Amino acid sequence: MTGETDLATLISQMRPMLDPEPYVFCTFASKSMTDLAEYDPIGLFAETEGLTAILPVERARELGLAEAEWFRRITLTVHSSLEAVGLTASISAALAAEGISANVVAAYFHDHVFVPEERADDALAALRKLAGDI
Template identity: 80%
Template sequence: MPGITDLDALIAQMRPMLDPKPYVFCTFVSKSLAELAEYEPIGLFAETEGVTAILPLERARELGLAEAEWFRRITLTVHSSLDAVGLTAAVSSALAARGISANVVAAFFHDHVFVPEERAQDALAVLRELTGAA
């Protein structure tokens, strides 16, 4: 089944789901993607400056990185197409209007929004309001 491209349908059908685990964004200059795999990242991205890893808190602790800011993941449980236009903007704009930072990662089936842990419940409420208004 192909992903949805219509913005109104995406917003109306998304069901934001809050992951109970905290995550930490880390960067590594001297570790490869393969080396980082043992830490069970939920996301890896190679940048010129190093490899960014999104690690579960307990795995970040093993590396001495748990003091970094903690984030919670909200999955927009709607199958969005990689060709969809506007979902990231709509979600980030709604959160920005409430002063909540958003780090959006688009995967094949869903978009995932990482928000500061202390604002996770507020962010979930904002996204549910956005869906309810659609």
């Protein structure tokens, strides 16, 4: 598997980047991944209770779901290994210290942290501070 596994390197090189687009987490009990593909989800996950989709707000609005809480995505631009240990815990701890919730999605190349839209700038600052502390 490729990607960085050393925690100190991951944190010092994570270079968090804030996506300007807001997103909504939605759940669907009766739609399939194929049904949701037309709404350009950036994430889909099958759970027992239904299918979770992370949709751009404008696409969620088409489904009448844009009134749900809005989140912003912060991408950690370091190529992290799926086998890396401690990155999620370190990020979560830094954000928790600021009272910011974090929904972390690990993809093949990068980790993505979804934070409440109104706290996005604070979250970005906290993660940049964490990266500078290493």
